[in-house]
Amino acid sequence: MSNEPTRARVVFMVRVPLDRTGAFLEGYEKIRYSVAEGVPGHLLDQVCRSDDDPEQWLITSEWETLAAFEAWESSPDHRELVRPLAQCITERRSLRFLIHKETRRRTPATSPT
Template sequence: MTGTEGFRARIVFLLKVPLEYEYDFLDAYEQIRYEVARGVPGHLRDQVCRSATDPEQWMITSEWRDLDSFVAWEATEEHRELAAPLRRCFTEARSLRFEICAETSAQPAPEPATTTS
């Protein structure tokens, strides 16, 4: 682990998926995400997002209890087997790893007080 022990991790995959593979890509993502959510230690949540300006640009983010949990999962044969159908759909990929140091609350900000006369 790095010097930020105890921090959750965010993994970002930036992918280029040709339009003709979009549905295969989304089908493969659906298969993988349920398998991971059901039984991979340390996995918390994930999202798949498409660029608003380039329909071939995609991003998958996942949140993990810690970076070690992701690294351990990524090194398994199960990960390679599950990710294979997804990997067949993209032509470019970039992977980034971050430790979450701070975040905003999901709670809405309080409304300003109003005065009545």
């Protein structure tokens, strides 16, 4: 395996009771650009709601390295920033992955001839 830094994807599966959905989304809205524009190593994130279970949510984020995510997650700033979200969550599961390969739609300039 290469010594090059490897991008990482972090996945949180969370449960938010229906009566807390508004507060959860409001909390996410308040922090999303603080994280996207101010946390070193953060590349993007998404918040997704299950089509089958409206209390089941998926939050994914992509990072330059797993170490960048871990540094942010262990910081006091992180705990304070995500507190409004955390107060809405009744169950939480976290998974961390190193991105091995990525496939995107080919554009005419990148299609093989």
